Every structure is written in structure tokens, then in C-alpha cells.
Amino acid sequence: MRLAGKTLVLCVTGGIAAYKAADLVSKLRHAGAEVRVLMTESATQFISPITFETLSGYRAVVDTFDRHFAWEVEHISLAKAADVFVIAPATANVIAKAAHGIADDMVTTTLLATKAPVVIAPAMNTGMYDNPVTQQNLQTLRARGFHIIDPTEGLLACGDTGRGKLPDTPVIINGIEKALTPQDLRGQCVLVTAGPTQEAMDPVRFLSNHSTGKMGYAVAARAAMRGAAVTLISGPTALDTPAGVRRVDVTSACEMYEAVMAHAPEQDMIVKAAAVGDYRPAETAAEKLKKREGELTVALTRNPDILAALGQCKRAGQLLCGFAMETENLLENASDKLRRKNCDMLVANSLRDEGAGFGTDTNIATLLFADGRRETLSIMHKEALADTILDRLLAMRQGRE
Numbered sequence: 318m319r320l321a322g323k324t325l326v327l328c329v330t331g332g333i334a335a336y337k338a339a340d341l342v343s344k345l346r347h348a349g350a351e352v353r354v355l356m357t358e359s360a361t362q363f364i365s366p367i368t369f370e371t372l373s374g375y376r377a378v379v380d381t382f383d384r385h386f387a388w389e390v391e392h393i394s395l396a397k398a399a400d401v402f403v404i405a406p407a408t409a410n411v412i413a414k415a416a417h418g419i420a421d422d423m424v425t426t427t428l429l430a431t432k433a434p435v436v437i438a439p440a441m442n443t444g445m446y447d448n449p450v451t452q453q454n455l456q457t458l459r460a461r462g463f464h465i466i467d468p469t470e471g472l473l474a475c476g477d478t479g480r481g482k483l484p485d486t487p488v489i490i491n492g493i494e495k496a497l498t499p500q501d502l503r504g505q506c507v508l509v510t511a512g513p514t515q516e517a518m519d520p521v522r523f524l525s526n527h528s529t530g531k532m533g534y535a536v537a538a539r540a541a542m543r544g545a546a547v548t549l550i551s552g553p554t555a556l557d558t559p560a561g562v563r564r565v566d567v568t569s570a571c572e573m574y575e576a577v578m579a580h581a582p583e584q585d586m587i588v589k590a591a592a593v594g595d596y597r598p599a600e601t602a603a604e605k606l607k608k609r610e611g612e613l614t615v616a617l618t619r620n621p622d623i624l625a626a627l628g629q630c631k632r633a634g635q636l637l638c639g640f641a642m643e644t645e646n647l648l649e650n651a652s653d654k655l656r657r658k659n660c661d662m663l664v665a666n667s668l669r670d671e672g673a674g675f676g677t678d679t680n681i682a683t684l685l686f687a688d689g690r691r692e693t694l695s696i697m698h699k700e701a702l703a704d705t706i707l708d709r710l711l712a713m714r715q716g717r718e
């Protein structure tokens with residue numbers, strides 16, 4: 318979460334979804350942001366300013382004719398203080414005013430004065446949202462660099478079903494973070510693999526490993542946040558799909574191989590964080606294996622090495638990043654893998670290090686590069702490591718252009 322210490326101006330306008338803005342303020346404050354709330358007069362018909370004052374710790378500012386504060390200064394000072402300016406929920410009316418530069422209340426005057434990135438989350442009746450005039454206004458705002466968070470579809474408060482619902486708070490927070498994040502990966506196609514694979518022995522049992530998918534999901538989430546078109550090919554995990562990521566679910570190494578090979582050609586960067594099973598049972602029993610007297614021996618057969626296959630068919634300019642988790646001889650084994658699998662970069666980590674490995678939120682890695690460079694990183698959150706990996710790949714890409 319990169320909202321800590323940021324100042325957010327949140328404008329609440331008059332729609333039934335205004336009540337959801339209270340949860341938004343609460344979650345933003347938990348994330349460490351300062352939130353200053355502005356309300357239109359009609360928003361106060363749906364929710365009291367006191368709710369926002371209690372949650373934000375600041376006076377909620379309603380309109381320019383309020384005599385209890387110096388509004389002339391306030392709307393300019395808030396416009397300047399904002400790191401990001403958010404309108405949620407945004408009515409068709411405020412969208413129309415924003416598109417045409419109308420400034421006739423506290424929200425629209427402050428909006429016109431701000432130089433901060435603006436995030437707009439429309440919420441309204443489907444007919445109003447689908448109306449060509451609203452769509453055209455949104456298009457105008459998009460073209461002007463406003464960040465529009467699309468409403469979701471569903472049953473609306475008015476009884477209609479369709480587009481127009483304010484998305485859930487995490488989706489809006491993600492959109493706000495994105496507006497604050499440099500889009501340095503825009504135009505890049507990034508494929509990430511994550512999680513374990515499961516190799517079926519029979520309909521109820523499988524061979525697998527302890528991977529939780531956290532590292533790969535962090536890479537996918539950060540790449541999407543930085544503007545890349547991200548495909549995440551995931552083994553079974555308990556994690557939610559990161560916002561803006563196209564996720565393809567697979568179970569076995571063979572399925573992962575097929576999915577990766579199908580998506581690989583159009584990718585600019587491939588990050589193979591998945592813990593792929595090297596072996597699978599030579600046969601998968603059609604029925605549950607029953608126990609018998611004595612020992613059971615299961616014959617295993619080799620799975621395809623996906624990373625090595627990608628290394629073989631890598632197209633010019635495509636960057637390949639592998640992972641190596643080792644329990645001994647970390648750097649020797651990792652540099653051997655980097656070379657054997659024709660990677661551009663390899664992220665090596667040791668299962669023996671405290672703060673690294675399966676299921677942890679942190680990792681301790683050494684980055685190895687095809688040109689022999691090595692970079693030893695200290696313990697860091699998996700999200701921060703994900704950013705570092707993407708930074709290095711981007712630098713390599715820019716170096717080749």
C-alpha cells in the first residue's frame with residue numbers, strides 16, 4: 318500500500334452510493350492517508366457530513382456559501398494540498414460539469430483548481446450511465462488524463478439491473494494507487510507464473526509442494542499497477558486475482574506448460590515464479606487407490622521444464638526471468654540454472670534464510686544476470702522485491718532499444 322502519508326481530497330456527490338464513501342474514507346485512513354472530504358449539497362441528503370468528519374478527523378466541506386470557514390482560501394488550499402483528487406461516487410451531473418469546466422460549488426471549483434491526478438468513480442442509474450452524453454463526457458475526461466474507474470454491473474438501488482454500481486472499496490483504492498503510480502510499464506506485455514503445480518496420483522491424491530504463490534502474485538500485481546498488460550498463469554493457490562490481471566488457472570505442470578507456450582509469443586517479459594513439479598506419477602489411477610499389505614512404490618516420470626523450453630524459443634527482445642530456490646550451494650546452482658535455461662535474469666533465494674521461502678511476506682534474494690553481474694538484496698517485502706525485479710527487467714529492455 319503506497320497511500321501512507323498521501324493527502325487525498327475525496328469529493329462525495331449526491332447518489333445512493335454516497336454511503337459507500339464512508340467505508341472508503343475509513344479504509345484510506347487505515348492505509349495511512351490523510352483524507353479531506355468535500356460534499357455537494359445533494360450528497361448531504363444521502364449521508365451526513367458528521368459521518369465523514371468522524372472518520373476523517375477533518376471538517377467536511379459542503380458548499381462555497383458556508384459562512385463558517387474561509388472558503389475562498391479553502392478551495393484553493395485543498396486543491397494544492399491534494400496528492401490525488403477523487404470523486405466517488407460521481408454523479409452524471411458532476412461528470413458533465415467536470416467535462417465542461419463548470420465550477421459552481423465547492424467540489425467543482427476545487428476540481429478546476431487542482432493540478433493533482435483526478436480519479437472519478439461514476440455511480441448512477443444504468444440509463445443515465447449508458448446515455449451517450451454521459452459516455453461522451455467520460456470520454457472527454459479520459460482524453461484529458463482523468464482516471465475513470467468503471468462501474469460494475471448488477472442490481473441497482475433503483476431496481477434496474479445493469480452497469481452503474483460503485484465498485485467495492487478495494488477496487489477504488491487500487492484505482493487511486495494506480496493514479497499515483499508512474500505507468501512505466503505501459504505498453505509491455507508481461508507473463509507471470511505462480512504457485513505450485515499438483516500432479517494427480519488418483520482422483521483424491523496429488524504430489525505438490527509448499528508454494529503459496531505470493532511471490533508471483535506480487536510480481537503480477539505490481540506489473541499491472543505500473544501499467545503492463547499482465548497474464549498470470551497460476552497453479553492452485555488461495556490468493557485473490559490482483560486487480561487488472563488476466564488470470565489463467567492450471568493444475569498440473571503439463572497444463573502450465575501448454576498455457577505458458579500458448580501465451581508466450583506475444584510477451585515482452587516472462588517471470589517464472591511458479592514452483593513447478595519436476596515429476597508426476599507415471600500413471601494416474603482412474604479410481605481411488607486402495608491400501609494393500611506392504612510398501613507402495615509409485616513410479617514417477619519427468620515433467621517438461623517450462624523455463625528451459627521458453628529459453629529455447631525466446632524471440633529477439635523478449636526477456637526471461639527465472640527463479641531458483643535452493644537449500645545449498647545457492648549461487649553456484651542458480652548461475653548454472655541461469656545459463657542452462659537461457660535466462661536473462663534469475664532470482665535466487667535460499668530456503669535456509671530466515672525471512673525467505675514459502676508463505677512468508679518477505680524474501681531475501683540475489684539477482685543474477687546473463688552478463689555475469691550479481692546483485693545481493695537485503696530482506697524486503699515480496700511487493701518491493703517484485704518492483705525491483707520489474708525495474709531491472711525494464712532497464713534491460715530500455716538498454717536494448
Ligand code: CTP
Pocket residue numbers: 570589590591592593594595620621622623624625638639640641642654
Ligand atoms: N521450472 C520450470 N519447469 C519445471 C521446473 C522448473 O519452468 N519443470 C522453472 C521454475 O518456474 C523456476 C526455475 O525453473 O523459475 C527453477 O526451478 P527449480 O525447481 O529451482 O529448478 P529445476 O530446474 O527444477 O532444478 P532442480 O530441481 O535440480 O533444483
